[in-house]
Amino acid sequence: MLYIIGLGLADERDVSVKGLEIIRRAERVYLEAYTAILLVDQSQLESYYGRPIILADREMVESKSDEILSGALEKDVAFLVVGDPFSATTHTDLALRCRQHEPSIPTRTLPNASILTAVGATGLSLYSFGQTVSMVFFTDTWKPSSFYDRIAENASLGFHTLVLLDIKVKEPDLKALARGKIVYEPPRFMTVDQCASQMIEIEGERKQGVCANGKLAVGVARLGNADQQIIAGTLEELASADLGRPLHSLVLCGTKMHDMEWEYVREFAIDQAKFDSIWKAEYAGKG
Amino acid sequence: MLYIIGLGLADERDVSVKGLEIIRRAERVYLEAYTAILLVDQSQLESYYGRPIILADREMVESKSDEILSGALEKDVAFLVVGDPFSATTHTDLALRCRQHEPSIPTRTLPNASILTAVGATGLSLYSFGQTVSMVFFTDTWKPSSFYDRIAENASLGFHTLVLLDIKVKEPDLKALARGKIVYEPPRFMTVDQCASQMIEIEGERKQGVCANGKLAVGVARLGNADQQIIAGTLEELASADLGRPLHSLVLCGTKMHDMEWEYVREFAIDQAKFDSIWKAEYAGKG
Structure with missing residues (x-):
């Protein structure tokens, strides 16, 4: 077996x-x-x-x-x-x-x-998530942006989106490989700030507002562990947040966010007044 | 603590x-x-x-x-x-x-x-589910159908929908209550066939095709247990399936269903030829 x-x-x-x-x-x-x-x-x-x-x-x-x-x-x-x-x-x-x-x-x-359910620690309702999205490390020449279309689909129905962040372990060092040697790069784990920055970068190309600076999001780190960390704010705020060691994930909030979800998640806000004002103007009652 | x-x-x-x-x-x-x-x-x-x-x-x-x-x-x-x-x-x-x-x-x-992830045992990708829906026991006078709108939203983007089935435990017997006695009804757990029947019943009212007889769905029972059971088929087939003791859940398949998901889930089909032919005609490549 x-x-x-x-x-x-x-x-x-x-x-x-x-x-x-x-x-x-x-x-x-x-x-x-x-x-x-x-x-x-x-x-x-x-x-x-x-x-x-x-x-x-x-x-x-x-x-x-x-x-x-x-x-x-x-x-x-x-x-x-x-x-x-x-x-x-x-x-x-x-x-x-x-x-x-x-x-x-x-x-x-x-x-x-699973991270798919542990993300409920944010207070966001697991019943209101749409499809799950993966975010890979951008390079200078490779910035895949299909995640944006998927988030846009979720957003069109007011769903939250869980974004799973890239992990690179045991990646061969390409320069060493060119010299005929197999050397592995040190492991890399995408952080919430890197993810938020990449989302904002693609927003600059697409300009549909789906990943705009002011969209509400929640960053999580080490969920399920005693030192788990949760931070809520705008994508712009998350782009400069530091949640410490891996693993990180990010949730982009949808407009289906209910009052009770908001009441819970606002406790994690970097800037609560700002969080509340954006919530009231752009989310509350819009789902 | x-x-x-x-x-x-x-x-x-x-x-x-x-x-x-x-x-x-x-x-x-x-x-x-x-x-x-x-x-x-x-x-x-x-x-x-x-x-x-x-x-x-x-x-x-x-x-x-x-x-x-x-x-x-x-x-x-x-x-x-x-x-x-x-x-x-x-x-x-x-x-x-x-x-x-x-x-x-x-x-x-x-x-x-959680059932939200254990349902991955069907072979359907957890990344392609939309919002989760609850189904309550219909009565002669109360047949809430808001689930239909939510499934329709998911279906419009090709997402799968997990339907969680009603549980009635410790419900007061209303007739006894009217006589001033508190008596509890025996516990009831909705089954896959009851859920599928209720979905088809509401389809009869709404007629958008979202829960039509021929839609592909998967019924699951006792997931995570040694005697777990998974059955795939049309809603009509599931409406007469018997998956044994509780708990049951149902997944309505979306058109995002990938070849690899189909390859896995078809093994659970009640009628594999029928399942494959509907998949090919109405799902494959439509996501």
Whole structure:
């Protein structure tokens, strides 16, 4: 059996009791380590779980899944995913491979907390979110802006948008690669201020107002951890906010935002008077 | 400190290790028992957690929250919520009361699996869902149809819609009440077939095609549990499907459904040839 086990968001004790039992008895334990990270080191997981962990990078999952699935017909293999397994496409990919295997390998998924729901800590109603959007690191020559169209769709119906921020782990250093060496760049995690700045940059091109300076947004960091941080303000304010170490996410507020959501989220405002005045002028009663 | 702790979806071992530690040391333990249920009895929770549990019904949470919060400044009180705390408005409500308390009571929330993400087990991408909709039990004289407008909004952008199904626990028997007696009706949980039938019924009034007989949908039951069940088909097919004991939910598919989603979800089809032919004619490439 392949068990795909969600670890939750913060540390080694966010796994479910059921998940922990499976990890401790599994033949091999893999950790998906390229779409999200926990806030603790691999060694801390290994010591708490009492098991060695094999890091599964993108290449292993996408090209060497036979290795992961090896022996899973007879024994239990645990594949750990930060957050909830269904919130990443890795899961569907692996589960499809198990299905296509001859004979097919049974799988079981253990759900857990996800950023998709933990973002409810902002006070924004999870029932009023539209589609989820990803934001990648812009380079000088590559500034993909399809996120803007998706946010515009959500905004047209007053939905909030959760923006998931880029993570670069184990990226080859292109200059070293050109010299025939494989060197990995240090990991990078997009921050709320970088995301807000990129949104404002694309607004400058598109000019539909969807990501204008004065739009209300909420930045979150390390949700689910004791030191989680939530900050609300305009996109412009968030573009110079510092929420500390990763992981960060951003929510752009929609006009469906209800009074009760506003009452809750305004407590996180950088400038509460400003937040309230924009809310009253441009959001309240507009959903 | 008030700890609001998500229990996950299925049984007593879906709580996180961290949550279990807090439950075991808390002064008092409450269980929110009116917006969702676990698949096990209270006695099973109590015996596993090693703690007595106070059932918190709607009246207690909404009118007697002082009782729940009593002593929470000095001691730890655990308030357990099935699924994820942020997925129910109970959380925001209680957290606001803690904030307004003089002096304010610190709270901490432990996220967990939610139906909002566990529904990813269908293979449908969680990133392509629009707003979430609730379906209540119709009566002869009360058939609220605002869900139809919300689904129509989602459908206009090709989003999937998660429909959460009504739960009636501890509802007073109105006939007994008229005789001056408080008697509670047996608990009722809406099923996928009832939901699909109600959607088709409202389609008959609205006639916009949003909930037409032939729309593709997925019914789920007991997600996260070993006996979880997933069935895909037309709304008409789902209207006569039997997914067994609660809890059930339903997803109406949007045209954004990607090839990879289709490849996964079709395995759950009641009639795969029919599912594929509708997908090809009305969904594929239409998002």
